[in-house]
Structure formats: structure tokens, C-alpha cells
Amino acid sequence: MEHDRDEVLEVGKASRRGRRRAGWVLVLAAVLTLIVVRVSTDGPPHQAVPSPTPSEVINAIPDGRTARAWPTAPGACGAVTLLPIVSAAPPAEHTGIQVLLGGDRLRLVDFDSGRATTLPDAVVRPGEYAAVLAGDPITAYATTESCNETAPYAMVRISDDHRVSVIRPLGPTESPLTDGNRVWIASFASGIDNPYGTIVPIAGGPRVRLPHGFSPSAVVGETIVGQLQPDPAISPTWLALVDARTGRLQTKLEEQAAPLAAGAGQVFWTSGCDGDASPCTLRRRLIAGGKNLGAPLPRPACCGVVSPDGTKVAFLIERASTDSPFDGDPLPPMDIAIMQLGTGRLDIVPGIELPAKSQPGLAFAGRGDWLVIALDAGSRTRLLAWRPGLRQPYETNALPGLVHNPPTLVVTSH
Numbered sequence: 001m002e003h004d005r006d007e008v009l010e011v012g013k014a015s016r017r018g019r020r021r022a023g024w025v026l027v028l029a030a031v032l033t034l035i036v037v038r039v040s041t042d043g044p045p046h047q048a049v050p051s052p053t054p055s056e057v058i059n060a061i062p063d064g065r066t067a068r069a070w071p072t073a074p075g076a077c078g079a080v081t082l083l084p085i086v087s088a089a090p091p092a093e094h095t096g097i098q099v100l101l102g103g104d105r106l107r108l109v110d111f112d113s114g115r116a117t118t119l120p121d122a123v124v125r126p127g128e129y130a131a132v133l134a135g136d137p138i139t140a141y142a143t144t145e146s147c148n149e150t151a152p153y154a155m156v157r158i159s160d161d162h163r164v165s166v167i168r169p170l171g172p173t174e175s176p177l178t179d180g181n182r183v184w185i186a187s188f189a190s191g192i193d194n195p196y197g198t199i200v201p202i203a204g205g206p207r208v209r210l211p212h213g214f215s216p217s218a219v220v221g222e223t224i225v226g227q228l229q230p231d232p233a234i235s236p237t238w239l240a241l242v243d244a245r246t247g248r249l250q251t252k253l254e255e256q257a258a259p260l261a262a263g264a265g266q267v268f269w270t271s272g273c274d275g276d277a278s279p280c281t282l283r284r285r286l287i288a289g290g291k292n293l294g295a296p297l298p299r300p301a302c303c304g305v306v307s308p309d310g311t312k313v314a315f316l317i318e319r320a321s322t323d324s325p326f327d328g329d330p331l332p333p334m335d336i337a338i339m340q341l342g343t344g345r346l347d348i349v350p351g352i353e354l355p356a357k358s359q360p361g362l363a364f365a366g367r368g369d370w371l372v373i374a375l376d377a378g379s380r381t382r383l384l385a386w387r388p389g390l391r392q393p394y395e396t397n398a399l400p401g402l403v404h405n406p407p408t409l410v411v412t413s414h
Contacts, residue, residue: 070082070083070355071083071085072378073377073378073379074378074379074402075376075378075402075403075405076129076402076403076404076405077404079405081376081377081378081403081405082355082358083355083377083378084352084353084354084355084358084360084375084376084377084382085352085353085354086351086352086353086375086382086384086393086395087350087351087352087392088351088352088384088392088393088394088395089392089393089394089395090394090395090396091111091112091385091394091396092394094112095111095112095365095370095385095394096112096365096413097110097111097112097365097370097372097385097411097413098110098111098411098412098413099111099363099372099374099383099409099410099411099412100409100410100412101116101374101381101383101399101407101408101409102129102130102403102404102407102408102409103129103130103381103399103401103402103403103407104129104130104401104402105118105119105130105401106118106119106130107119107399108412109383109396109399111372111383111385111394111396112396113396114396114397116397116399129402129404170185171187173187173188173189173190173194174186174187174188175188176202177199177216177218177219177224178219179218179219179220179221179263180263182201182202182203182219183201183202183203184199184200184201184202184219184244185199185200185202186198186199186216186224187199187200188215188216189212189213189215195212196209196210196211196212197209197210197214197215197216198210199216199219199224199244199247208244208245208246208247209247210224210242210247211228211230211240211242211247211248211249212230213228213229213230213231213232213235214226214227214228214240214242214249215227215228215229216242217259218259218262218263218267219244219262220262220263220265220266220267220287221265221287222243222244222245223241223242223243223244223250223287224241224242224243224244225239225240225241225259225262225267226239226240226242226259227239227240227258227259228240228249228252236255236256237255237256237257238252238253238254238255238256238257239252239253239254239257239258239259239267239269240252240253241253241267241287251289253267253269253285253292254269254271254283254292257269257270257271257283260282260301260302260303260304260313260315261304261305261306261313261315262287262306263305263306263308263310264306264307264308264309264310265286265287265288265310266284266285266286266287266306266310267284267285267287268282268283268284268304268306268313269282269283269284270282270283270297270300270301270302271283273297273299273300273301274300279296280296280297280298280299280300280301281294281295281296281297282294282295282296282297282301282313282339284313284341295339295341295344296344297317297346298317298320298346299317299318299319299320300317300318301315301316301317301318301337302315302316303315303316303359303362303406304316304362305362305363305364306364307364307367307368308364308366308367308368309367309368310341311340311341311342311367311368312338312339312340312341312364312368313338313339313341314336314337314338314339314362314364314371315336315337315339315362316334316335316336316337316354316359316360317334317335317336317337317348318332318333318334318335319332319333319334319335319353320335330356331356331357332356333353333354333355333356334353334354334355334356334358335348335349335352335353335354336348336349336352336354336360336362336371336373337349338371338388347388349371349373349386349393350386350390350391350392350393351392351393352373352375352384352393354375358376358405359405359406360373360374360375360376360406360407361373361374361375361406361407361408361409362374363409363410363411364411365385365411366411369387370385370386370387371385371386371387372384372385372409372411373385373386373393374406374407374408374409375407376403376405376406376407377398377403378402378403379400379401379402380398380399380400380401380403381398381399381401381403381407382395382398383395383396383397383398383399383409384396
């Protein structure tokens with residue numbers, strides 16, 4: 001059943017960050033990180049939601065079937081958004097899910113009723129964009145940036161009464177990292193004159209120099225997860241762990257590997273998924289140490305999030321079927337999958353087909369009973385929830401406003 005509501009009330013303005021590192025760690029706790037992106041767009045203030053009906057036929061599939069262009073809609077910063085293909089139903093049971101959703105405004109959304117409350121926010125002005133990365137709405141952090149990389153960039157805080165204040169400016173090479181309990185400012189190496197990155201707690205503390213060639217992407221407790229490449233000309237890239245307190249290298253996990261997810265005291269990555277002789281495997285290890293564990297994957301995967309209790313991980317995985325009626329990208333469409341870490345069981349979320357290179361917002365509710373999904377639908381964000389056993393996901397009211405890909409959300413209660 002196609003569930004694609006048309007009750008769009010208003011379309012805001014939005015953007016795309018000039019430089020963004022993977023924001024795939026969504027950890028529920030006492031601290032929330034947001035990214036606010038200031039842009040100017042020339043789109044009209046009210047814009048109809050394009051129908052997901054495919055456009056004209058553009059080519060033929062070898063077996064004689066015709067392929068149509070993937071449906072699109074205008075996106076942030078003048079980009080074109082490939083729309084997700086969704087078959088969903090309204091909520092048929094009480095989920096108790098409430099989320100804080102980013103966009104051209106910050107909104108608290110009650111999933112079961114579909115009610116959305118816009119937070120009063122003097123910092124996220126018209127033409128700005130807020131992207132929620134992790135945490136809890138009691139204390140929130142944000143940054144401001146523009147599609148133009150030379151625009152002002154600043155750190156802000158959202159208090160428990162949802163008021164926003166600017167804390168400090170941020171340089172063009174700085175970015176916040178959070179594990180849900182604390183927030184750090186990571187500064188990336190910028191060239192010969194500045195070959196070392198650094199990290200410093202936003203609450204105060206010493207600035208720690210990171211190893212040469214290390215690029216942080218996530219933090220779990222007192223450990224930074226990132227990629228290490230001391231000499232881009234000759235040395236391989238390693239997935240590595242670094243002590244956030246001292247800057248010392250703790251361990252190199254695997255060569256030519258990138259993190260898939262981190263959280264709940266664990267780090268996840270994949271190996272053997274690029275067509276070599278080894279089987280495609282999801283690997284994980286406790287941050288504190290121990291053996292590397294693995295579970296087989298049928299196809300390449302990326303862009304994951306860990307459940308708060310550490311028993312599940314959700315991620316994107318290449319779609320098994322190649323019979324999609326749409327064409328236009330050499331890469332296959334993506335599914336959303338959940339793996340039960342205790343058994344290795346892999347569940348594919350039914351009713352959602354994502355175009356290649358599209359990334360949803362993912363967050364587990366509670367201990368991981370529900371996976372909440374935010375999808376970029378061009379002029380709005382579609383919000384869904386699914387648990388194993390449902391034939392299709394539930395979908396609540398869509399939220400109007402252009403969305404920076406990926407859309408972002410934080411579950412605030414369940």
C-alpha cells in the first residue's frame with residue numbers, strides 16, 4: 001500500500017554542508033549535537049510535493065522490460081533529491097515514540113498522533129537548517145554553517161527550556177563529536193602548516209593532539225574512532241582507535257576499512273565486501289578490547305547505528321533484487337537492515353527502497369524494540385517506524401520543509 005500523504009502545509013529553505021564527515025553515531029543520552037546550516041534558496045515558499053509516479057521511459061532492460069527515471073524533487077542547496085519508494089501504513093498500535101527532528105526548524109514529533117511542535121528558536125532563522133545528530137533534548141548543541149564554506153560557523157547550545165544561545169565560533173576545519181554523554185570539538189589537519197588534528201571537550205579541558213594522519217569520525221566514551229593514514233602517498237588507511245585523553249594510538253583494527261557504526265561500547269566495520277576473494281563480513285569489537293567478532297553479510301553495507309543496549313545494529317545494505325522499475329544510477333538501490341548481534345539474524349525492513357547514495361536518518365527507540373526512520377522526500381521529511389514482525393512500516397504525518405541529506409532525528413521518549 002502506497003502511503004504518500006499530500007498535506008504539505010509549508011515549505012522552508014534548507015542547505016547542504018560544504019564539508020561534512022559521516023554523522024552516523026546516534027547515541028541516546030544526556031547530550032545532543034545539532035548542526036544548523038544557513039543557506040539561501042530561490043524556491044517558492046509553497047511547493048507541491050512531487051508525485052512518486054515515475055517519469056518518462058528512458059531505456060530498456062535486457063529482458064525487454066522498460067526502465068523509468070527515478071522520481072525526483074528539488075532538494076537543498078539547489079540539489080535534486082531522488083525520492084524513496086515507500087509502502088507503509090498509519091500506526092495501528094501504540095508505539096510511544098517521540099522524536100526531535102531536524103530541518104528548516106527544530107520540531108518535537110509525537111509519532112502516534114502525528115502532532116509536531118516547532119521549538120522557538122531565534123538562531124535557526126529563515127533560510128537556516130538544523131540537523132540533529134545525537135542525544136537528548138534537555139541539553140543540545142548545534143553549529144551554524146552555510147552552503148558557502150566562507151559563511152560564519154558557530155557553536156550554539158539549546159537549554160532545557162529550548163532557548164538557543166551562541167557559545168563560540170568554529171573554524172572551517174572544526175566539527176563536533178559526541179557519544180551522547182559529552183561533546184568534543186575535533187579540529188582536522190588542514191595541510192603542511194597544520195598536519196595534526198586535535199580534540200578538546202566543549203565543557204573545558206586540555207586540547208589533545210591526535211596522531212599524524214588520523215581523521216576522527218566518532219567518539220565512544222574516552223576513545224576516538226577514525227581512519228589513520230600517516231603518508232597518503234605510500235601507506236595504507238587503517239581503521240584505528242585513539243585515546244581522547246592522551247591522543248595516543250590504542251590499536252589499528254583493520255587495513256583499508258572504514259567504520260560502519262560505533263556506540264554502546266562497540267565499533268563496527270565491514271571487510272571483504274569489495275569483490276575480493278574473502279566473504280563479505282560485518283565485524284565488531286568492544287572498544288575496551290577483546291576479539292574481533294564477525295557475522296556474514298550477503299552484500300555490501302554502510303551507514304549504521306547501534307541500539308542503546310548494544311544488541312542490534314541497523315544499517316544500509318545493497319538491495320538483493322535487480323528488477324527495480326527505475327534506472328539512472330549504476331549503483332544498486334539500498335535496503336535498510338537490522339542485525340541481531342547475538343544470533344547474526346538479518347532482517348530487511350520491508351516496504352522501503354532507497355536510491356543509491358541516499359542515506360536515511362536512523363535511530364533506535366528505547367532498548368531497540370523499534371527502529372525509527374527519517375526519509376528525505378524533497379519538500380518534506382517522511383517519518384516511519386518498524387519492528388520485526390510487521391509486514392510494512394508504520395508512517396506518521398510527513399513534516400514539511402526541505403531536508404539536508406541525510407535527514408536527522410533523535411528519539412526522546414518511548
